[in-house]
Amino acid sequence: xxxxxxxxxxxxxxxxxxxxxxxxxxxxxxxxxxxxxxxxxxxxxxxxxxxxxxxxxxxxxxxxxxxxxxxxxxxxxxxxxxxxxxxxxxxxxxxxxxxxxxxxxxxxxxxxxxxxxxxxxxxxxxxxxxxxxxxxxxxxxxxxxxxxxxxxxxxxxxxxxxxxxxxxxxxxxxxxxxxxxxxxxxxxxxxxxxxxxxxxxxxxxxxxxxxxxxxxxxxxxxxxxxxxxxxxxxxxxxxxxxxxxxxxxxxxxxxxxxxxxxxxxxxxxxxxxxxxxxxxxxxxxxxxx
Amino acid sequence: xxxxxxxxxxxxxxxxxxxxxxxxxxxxxxxxxxxxxxxxxxxxxxxxxxxxxxxxxxxxxxxxxxxxxxxxxxxxxxxxxxxxxxxxxxxxxxxxxxxxxxxxxxxxxxxxxxxxxxxxxxxxxxxxxxxxxxxxxxxxxxxxxxxxxxxxxxxxxxxxxxxxxxxxxxxxxxxxxxxxxxxxxxxxxxxxxxxxxxxxxxxxxxxxxxxxxxxxxxxxxxxxxxxxxxxxxxxxxxxxxxxxxxxxxxxxxxxxxxxxxxxxxxxxxxx
Numbered sequence: 263x264x265x266x267x268x269x270x271x272x273x274x275x276x277x278x279x280x281x282x283x284x285x286x287x288x289x290x291x292x293x294x295x296x297x298x299x300x301x302x303x304x305x306x307x308x309x310x311x312x313x314x315x316x317x318x319x320x321x322x323x324x325x326x327x328x329x330x331x332x333x334x335x336x337x338x339x340x341x342x343x344x345x346x347x348x349x350x351x352x353x354x355x356x357x358x359x360x361x362x363x364x365x366x367x368x369x370x371x372x373x374x375x376x377x378x379x380x381x382x383x384x385x386x387x388x389x390x391x392x393x394x395x396x397x398x399x400x401x402x403x404x405x406x407x408x409x410x411x412x413x414x415x416x417x418x419x420x421x422x423x424x425x426x427x428x429x430x431x432x433x434x435x436x437x438x439x440x441x442x443x444x445x446x447x448x449x450x451x452x453x454x455x456x457x458x459x460x461x462x463x464x465x466x467x468x469x470x471x472x473x474x475x476x477x478x479x480x481x482x483x484x485x486x487x488x489x490x491x492x493x494x495x496x497x498x499x500x501x502x503x504x505x506x507x508x509x510x511x512x513x514x515x516x517x518x519x520x521x522x523x524x525x526x527x528x529x530x531x532x533x534x535x536x537x538x539x540x541x542x543x544x545x546x547x548x549x550x551x
Numbered sequence: 552x553x554x555x556x557x558x559x560x561x562x563x564x565x566x567x568x569x570x571x572x573x574x575x576x577x578x579x580x581x582x583x584x585x586x587x588x589x590x591x592x593x594x595x596x597x598x599x600x601x602x603x604x605x606x607x608x609x610x611x612x613x614x615x616x617x618x619x620x621x622x623x624x625x626x627x628x629x630x631x632x633x634x635x636x637x638x639x640x641x642x643x644x645x646x647x648x649x650x651x652x653x654x655x656x657x658x659x660x661x662x663x664x665x666x667x668x669x670x671x672x673x674x675x676x677x678x679x680x681x682x683x684x685x686x687x688x689x690x691x692x693x694x695x696x697x698x699x700x701x702x703x704x705x706x707x708x709x710x711x712x713x714x715x716x717x718x719x720x721x722x723x724x725x726x727x728x729x730x731x732x733x734x735x736x737x738x739x740x741x742x743x744x745x746x747x748x749x750x751x752x753x754x755x756x757x758x759x760x761x762x763x764x765x766x767x768x769x770x771x772x773x774x775x776x777x778x779x780x781x782x783x784x785x786x787x788x789x790x791x792x793x794x795x796x797x798x799x800x801x802x803x804x805x806x807x808x809x810x811x812x813x814x815x816x817x818x819x820x821x822x
Contacts, residue, residue, distance in 0.1 A: 277647035278659065280640040281703055288700040289666050292677035299680045348575050355572035369807065370576050376803040377583050379761050380780045381796050384788065385582030388589065388600050428579070457561055478668065486670025489763065493784065503672045510676050510768065520680060523673045530670070 293527075300520035310516065319521040327505050327522065331529070334502040337420050338485035342431075344424040345480045346473070349431035353472075356432075357439035371432050379426060383493050386422050387413060390494075414496045422490035430479035438472025439465070478537070482530055502526055583800065590793035597787025609790040613798075616789060622779035623795060629691060629775065630759035633698035638752045640699075641706025642744070648707070649714040666704045674701060675768030682769065689771025697769050698762060702755040709754060713747030746814055753810070757803060 300319055302310040324331070356367045374382060390396055390412045400406045412418050442465060450460035488503030502522065509519035589599055593606035614620050647653075648660060666674060678697050682689060721743070725735040763777035770778055780792055 271653070274647040274651035274653050277643040277651075281644035281663070281707070282659070284640060284699060284703060285662065285666065288678060288681075288696050289669075289674070290662075292681040293669075293673075295681045295684055296673075296677040299684070348578070351568055352572045352575040355568050365811070367576070371579065373800075373804070374579055374583060375757055375761070377586055377761075377800045378777060378780065378796050380763055380777050381586050381792065382582040384780075384784070385585040385589075388585050389581060391600055393601070425578070425582070456557070457564075482668055482670055486672045488672065503670075506672055506676060507767070510679060516680060516683065519676065523676050526670060527673055530668075534668070 296520045297524055299516055300524050302517040302520070304517075306514045306516070316517075319517045320525065323518050323521045324525065327502065330500055330502045330505050331525075333500070334485045334526075335529075337416070337423060337491075337499075337501060338481050340420045341423040341427065341484045342477050342481045344420065345428045345431040346477065348424070348428055349435055349476065350469075350473075353432050353436040353439055357436055357442075368436070371429055371436075374429060380489065380493075383422055383426065383489055386418065386425065386494060390418055390421070413494065416495070416499050419490050419495040419499045419501075422494040423484045423487055426487070426490065427480045427483050430483070431476040434475040434479065435469060435472040438469045438475075442468045474537070478534060481533070485530065486526060586793050587797045587800070590790060590797050592790055592793075594790060599788055599790045599793065609794045613791055613794055615791060618774065619779055619789070619791060619795070622774045622776050625691065625773060626760055626776040629694050629698060630756050633695050633702055633759050634752050634755040636695075637699045637702035637706050637755050638748060641703045641751065641755075642710050642748055644703070645707045645710035645714055649711055649717075650719075663704050663707045666701055667708070671701075671762075671764040672768075675765035678765070679768045689769055690773050693769045693771070694766060694773065694775070697765050698759045701762070701765060702758060705754055705758060706751040709751040710744075710747055713744065713750070717743065746810070749810055753803070753806060760799065 298312060299310070301312055301314055301316050302319075303313065303316045304310040352371075356364055356371070359367060388394060392411050392413065393401075397406070397410070397412065401408050401410070412421075446464050446468075447460055450464050455463065485501075486503050488501055488507050491499050491501045491504050506519055506522050506526070509515050509522065513519075589602075590609055591605050591607065592599055592602055593604040593608065594601070595603045644663065648656060648663075675697070678693075678700075679689075681687075682693055687693060717740075721739055722735050725739045726732075730738065761777065762775075763781065766775050766778060767781065774782070776795070780788060783789065783792070
């Protein structure tokens, strides 16, 4: 206690210490270790050896799995676009409600988080099944071919990914829309802006940070996902996440798996930087949630 | 004329928006309803995908599979321990980040945010490489280490938002009235940030209970509820799983509703 009184500058450091230590040990150190492992050669049985010259894991992994990387990017993009199409109108609707209705609606948005992610994904197997409530009636009326299916196709995988991550898009957009000073919209109307004009020139620019944060928070988990491709897809919908988890947990080729993971991180970093430049939004952390 | 037309268009648009929003919400809730409904299904064979008939059996035989019961217990235990640790150290961090100015504050802010911007598969896989390299045996301990790691960031982000609205003058007033820093913290600060701590803890608990990807990588032979579900996908998921999931859902909803109610009562009492 005496030490703190004499050096008040120590207080924030002491408060930060446990958290920094934890994140340093179990976030930073593992990532550094993984980077080091990507330069390993050898096998689990014979032991691994580290050498910086052994960077061949990268081109090898990329050469073998570029198809899965490309597919992940495509699915991630598609899912993010779908999420935006669902999230923006919904967030807009909620943001312009009164307090009571707003909290109930927001609660409904996060409600999916209170049930198991795996079970929700499996739930789509029931919903999209070949004779399900979605396809069954359409087939019996003859609107679609009886052999048509959604399940185990790229469509069901993208739909599953979009479903699982859409709340991450809704919440940041909602926050940015809710923060908009309503007087700005009134001012726009007073200055004879049409509703569309006010929306385009006031609402949309002010919602941009939310859209930026939302699309990142959707795209990042989407591109690394493997659960949807595994549970709702077929062998032709394999994403890079499926490869990584297989290499780590089944094949146990740690060097290749580490190189694959590191390239995924790199891909995301590059994407985030370009996207940030395009939108001109820099303060990412403060606006994310 | 154009004004009237504009009004009509606006009315149609806002109606369309309401319809669209309702559809979007239904889409969000559809799988949850499906899970709940299928907890009353009487499936033919092992897979629980097609509706076969109504029964209460799954709820009455909730504890039939000892592996499932054990997995639920493991999940709850890990969630409880990791929530306690993550909420404590996360709250301390958030306090440092919001209330003090020091060097590297921005950098630490970014560092705390990074795990949220890292795909779960990379978080899980990198931890596994570390544990393998250091030859730390996988199990409940490694899972708690992992769950605290991803929960700390969520707690910090949630608490930062709550703390930034905190009226510092209340603490100054307490100090002026002769309270020691310790008394000020426990009698003024803590009660005021308690709702935020509660919200963070609920979030952390839910995230831990539901985590599959990171858990899958670092569980070893330990089965949590999600891992149990995953391992059963091929053989068919017993409908008791749906009953448990529905139970968790109801419990969380009750908890959140109670929290909101308590806060409202407190607010009205203050007035």
